[in-house]
Amino acid sequence: MNIYRTINEDELTLSLEGRLDTLTAPELENEIRNGLTGVEKLVFDFEKLEYISSAGLRVLLAAEQALEEKGAEKVRVVNMNSTIRNIFEITGFTDVLAVE
Amino acid sequence: MEYLKQAQLSIMLFLAGICATTSLFVVFTKEMPKKQKQALLLMDIGAVVLLIADRNAYIYRGDPSAAAWYMVRVCNFLVFFLNPVILYGFNMYLDDICIGAEDRIVKRALTIANVTIVLSVLLLIVSQFTGFCYTFDEANRYQRGPGYLFMVLISLLTIVIQIYVIVRSRKRFNRKTLIVLLLFSAVPILAAVVQVFLYGLSLINFGLVAMVVVLYVSTLTRLSEQMEAYRRDLLAMTLQQERVNTELALATRIQTDMLPNIFPAFPDRSEMDIYASMTPAKEVGGDFYDFFFVDHDHLALVIADVSGKGIPAAMFMMMAKSMLQTQAAAGHSPREVLETVNRLICENNKEKMFITVWFGILDLDTGLLTAANAGHEYPILKMPGTEFEIVKDKHGFVLGGMKGMKYTDYTLTMAPGAKLFVYTDGVAEAMNAGRELFGIDRTLQALNAAKDAPPEGVLRSVDEAVARFAGSAEQVDDLTMMCIEYRGKAETKGDGHEGTDG
Numbered sequence: 001m002n003i004y005r006t007i008n009e010d011e012l013t014l015s016l017e018g019r020l021d022t023l024t025a026p027e028l029e030n031e032i033r034n035g036l037t038g039v040e041k042l043v044f045d046f047e048k049l050e051y052i053s054s055a056g057l058r059v060l061l062a063a064e065q066a067l068e069e070k071g072a073e074k075v076r077v078v079n080m081n082s083t084i085r086n087i088f089e090i091t092g093f094t095d096v097l098a099v100e
Numbered sequence: 101m102e103y104l105k106q107a108q109l110s111i112m113l114f115l116a117g118i119c120a121t122t123s124l125f126v127v128f129t130k131e132m133p134k135k136q137k138q139a140l141l142l143m144d145i146g147a148v149v150l151l152i153a154d155r156n157a158y159i160y161r162g163d164p165s166a167a168a169w170y171m172v173r174v175c176n177f178l179v180f181f182l183n184p185v186i187l188y189g190f191n192m193y194l195d196d197i198c199i200g201a202e203d204r205i206v207k208r209a210l211t212i213a214n215v216t217i218v219l220s221v222l223l224l225i226v227s228q229f230t231g232f233c234y235t236f237d238e239a240n241r242y243q244r245g246p247g248y249l250f251m252v253l254i255s256l257l258t259i260v261i262q263i264y265v266i267v268r269s270r271k272r273f274n275r276k277t278l279i280v281l282l283l284f285s286a287v288p289i290l291a292a293v294v295q296v297f298l299y300g301l302s303l304i305n306f307g308l309v310a311m312v313v314v315l316y317v318s319t320l321t322r323l324s325e326q327m328e329a330y331r332r333d334l335l336a337m338t339l340q341q342e343r344v345n346t347e348l349a350l351a352t353r354i355q356t357d358m359l360p361n362i363f364p365a366f367p368d369r370s371e372m373d374i375y376a377s378m379t380p381a382k383e384v385g386g387d388f389y390d391f392f393f394v395d396h397d398h399l400a401l402v403i404a405d406v407s408g409k410g411i412p413a414a415m416f417m418m419m420a421k422s423m424l425q426t427q428a429a430a431g432h433s434p435r436e437v438l439e440t441v442n443r444l445i446c447e448n449n450k451e452k453m454f455i456t457v458w459f460g461i462l463d464l465d466t467g468l469l470t471a472a473n474a475g476h477e478y479p480i481l482k483m484p485g486t487e488f489e490i491v492k493d494k495h496g497f498v499l500g501g502m503k504g505m506k507y508t509d510y511t512l513t514m515a516p517g518a519k520l521f522v523y524t525d526g527v528a529e530a531m532n533a534g535r536e537l538f539g540i541d542r543t544l545q546a547l548n549a550a551k552d553a554p555p556e557g558v559l560r561s562v563d564e565a566v567a568r569f570a571g572s573a574e575q576v577d578d579l580t581m582m583c584i585e586y587r588g589k590a591e592t593k594g595d596g597h598e599g600t601d602g
Contacts, residue, residue, distance in 0.1 A: 022409065054407035054454075061501055062452055091456060091475035092497035092505075 003031055011041035017048035020056030028056070032063045040072045047079035052087060064097055074098040108302065109155055115309045116151040119144050122316050131323050135196035140316055143189035146182045147309045153178035154302050162241045169240055176242055177224070179305070180233060180251070184220040186308055187258050190284065191217070193315070194262060197277075198269040206265050213261040220254050223247070252292055259285045280318040284311040348384070348411075355384050355414055358421070360391060363556065371464040371590050372399065375555035376582035377563070379575070386413025386455075387524045387578035388421055392428070397464045400428045403582055404457040405476065405524040407498075416453045420445065420499070424459065434459045434472035435509040438499065442474070442507075445500040454500040458522055467514040467586045472507045474499045477525055480547060484517035488547040490540070516588030521547055521558065526577035530566045533573045538566055555583035 001018035012035070020028065036042070042063060046052075064075045076098045080088065088094045123144035126137055157175035160168040191213050198206055227233040232247035263285045270278055291307035356378075365374050376389045386406030394400050402424055406413040423444055427437040437459055445455070458479060460471035471479070475498035482488040496507035514520065523543070530538040543562060550561035559581055566579065 054405070054456075057498075058407050058452060058454065061454065065452070065502075090477060090495060092495045092501075093475075096497050096502060 001027060003028060005031075005035070007039075010039060011043060012036070012039040013043040013045055015045040015048065019051045019053075020049060020059070021051065021053040022055040025053075025055040025059050028059045029062065032059065032066065036066060040070070041076070042067055042072070043076045043078060045078055046081070046084060049084065050081070052084050057087075057091060057093060060093070060097065076100065109158060111306070112151045112155040112302070115306065116148050116155075118313060119147040119151065119309060122313055123148065126316065129320065129323075131327060132319065133196060136193060136319060139189050139192035139196065140312075140319060142192065143186050143312045144316065146186045146189060147312045150179060150182040150186065150305055151309060153182070154305050157242065158302075160240075162239050164240055172236060172240055172242065176234060177228070180224050180227075181221065183255055183304070183308070184217040184224075184258070186312070187255065187262075188214065188217050190262060194265055194269075194281075198265065198272060203268065206268055209261050209265050209268075213258050213265075216254055216258045216261070220251060220258075223251060223254070249296065252296060256289060256292060259289055274322075277318060277322055280314055284315055287311050351384050351411065351414065352380070355380075355418070358418065359388055365391070369464070369590070370587060372462070372584055372586050373555050374582070374584040375559055377559055377580070379579040381409065381526070381575045381578050384411055384414035385409065385578035385580075386417050387526065387580035388417050389522075389580055389582045390421055390425065391582070391584075392425060394428055394431065394461060399462045399464060399584075400425075401460045401462060401471075401520075401522070401582065401584060402457065403476065403522040403524065403580065404455055405526075405578070405580070406455045407453050409578075412451065412453065416451075416455065420455050420457070424457070428459075428461070433509050434461060434470055435507045438472050438474050438496065438507040439505070442499045442505055443503065446503045449500050452500075454498040456498050456524075460520075462514070462584070462586065464586075465589050467516065467518070467588070469512045469514055469520065470509055471512070472496065472509050474505075474507060475501075477523060477528070480521040480523075480544070481512060481514075482519045482521075482547070482551055484515055487551060488519070488521060488544055490544070514586040516586060519551075519555065519558065519583060519585045521581065521583045523562075523581040524578060526575075526579040527562065527566060527581060529577055530570050530579065531573055531576060532570050538569050542569065555585050558583045 001016060001020060001024035004015040004017070006013040006015070014028075014031065016028070018024065044060070060075065060077075067073070067075055074097055077088075078100045080099070085094075085099075088097075088099055093099070123141055126132070126140045126144060129137065132140075153175040156171055157179060160171040160175070163172075191210055195210055224233060227245065227247065231245050233251050234245045234248060235243050237243055263282065266278070266281045266285070273281065287307040288304055288311065291303035295303045359378055360376070363375055366372075374391060376391070378385065378387055378389060380387070386408055388402075388404050388406075390400075390402040392400055402421070404417070404420060404424075406417045406420065408416075420441065423441045424437060427440050432440065438457060441457075454475075456476040457474045458471065458476040459474075460469050460479075462469045471493065473479075473493045474496050476495075478490045478492055480488050481491050491512065493510055494508045497505045512520075527543055528538055528540050532538075542565060546562045546565035547558060549565075550558045553561065562581060563579075
């Protein structure tokens with residue numbers, strides 16, 4: 001999986017390409033753990049993301065909690081495909097993150 | 101002294117034989133690293149040629165014949181040429197055992213040593229035209245030239261640099277190796293000093309050759325010791341792995357036994373028929389189902405999926421299963437159960453694992469099913485006379501995700517003959533070799549193909565369909581499903597009297 005970072009002042013956009021599953025989740029976890037200094041808004045662009053597993057959801061949850069501790073806005077997720085949207089709806093993530 | 105000079109020729113032949121044999125051994129030694137092998141081979145073969153050349157230089161010294169004229173020149177050239185060559189071989193050896201010479205100073209020192217070697221060879225070539233190192237008089241006898249001492253000093257410089265490298269890298273070697281390496285350098289120096297004053301005795305060459313043999317023996321010994329250490333480590337690791345595998349197998353059995361797996365589950369109850377199965381992907385899984393009586397007329401049903409796989413998921417699963425059971429047994433509604441368990445899990449959840457849960461309570465008198473859903477797959481319901489259809493129930497967030505989440509109870513009425521099918525995402529996400537997903541549609545197809553079968557038959561239908569679809573592809577996720585058929589309120593006791601007297 002490839003992770004692309006775009007910074008716009010205090011807003012960080014992470015575009016994911018490929019699959020976010022047990023194998024690739026640690027990469028994203030690392031990125032989030034080390035790369036949130038000075039970030040007040042976090043956006044995930046899922047346009048090129050094909051699939052997300054529960055391991056991936058865990059990392060998203062951790063990101064949301066990290067931001068929550070800072071007092072920042074909810075994590076935004078944009079451009080999901082229908083499979084991933086379905087997963088978000090079933091697991092209730094659509095209520096916890098700001099999904100567009 | 102005189103005896104030594106005379107026996108010298110035989111000694112040289114003898115030593116040449118030893119070095120030739122040693123080179124053969126080096127060629128056939130498998131366990132030696134390539135660079136060390138090449139270095140030893142260079143030194144050994146160099147030593148063989150050196151000895152033969154030196155021997156012939158002595159034999160043909162003073163011989164006036166034409167053949168001797170050539171032999172004397174060729175052999176002496178070889179002798180002076182092979183000294184630096186053998187020293188170069190030692191450089192190669194040092195470069196390798198100082199583990200690639202990561203120390204920049206060591207690398208630079210070895211480079212300088214190589215430069216001195218090249219210098220020696222260049223001087224030798226120049227000497228052929230200028231007689232710098234040695235000349236031959238009219239009687240065809242070798243005479244040391246004015247620069248002979250200078251040549252010796254350059255070689256000594258090479259050796260001094262090598263000693264410096266060895267001493268600087270001394271931490272890498274054990275004592276035996278260190279002594280051998282220092283000897284290799286020291287003995288030729290000693291021999292050279294002595295030989296400066298004594299011509300006629302090829303001390304340097306003897307010294308070099310002896311050290312080459314000693315080096316070979318020491319290398320072999322060191323490698324042998326290394327191999328022994330590797331073997332011991334490998335054995336320890338294999339035993340460790342065996343232990344882990346045994347414990348994993350045990351853990352799998354314990355986990356499997358924890359899920360109710362005796363069917364028919366309640367043969368004395370006619371109100372329902374239930375069947376469930378869990379096929380883990382790894383040895384231990386994070387999926388589970390559960391069913392148990394909360395009181396005489398209420399049956400609790402659980403299906404859940406822990407995020408993650410393997411032992412961490414299994415441990416989390418056992419904790420969650422136990423919590424759900426305890427809360428349900430206290431008589432709370434599904435919503436209350438989920439809210440309490442969520443709170444409990446969030447209190448102790450550093451690893452941030454979460455779990456999707458569908459939890460329901462079936463009233464066996466009325467067929468009323470009260471349920472709540474925490475981020476789990478939609479249940480699938482078949483009412484009598486129709487087909488299996490998805491129930492898009494209201495979803496709360498997964499358990500363990502966030503504190504204070506709220507859940508909602510909803511109800512379904514199961515008429516006698518209705519069947520409820522719950523499952524985890526392993527079913528729809530089963531993949532075949534072409535990386536296609538089994539999907540919800542195929543699940544519905546398989547269910548409806550067996551819609552009139554009892555729960556066990558329904559599950560088998562789905563199982564077989566998934567197996568046929570997946571083919572040879574490896575199972576990626578736990579496959580868990582449960583089906584319950586409501587048969588209607590039990591006949592009250594006492595109706596059976598009708599056929600009997602009294």
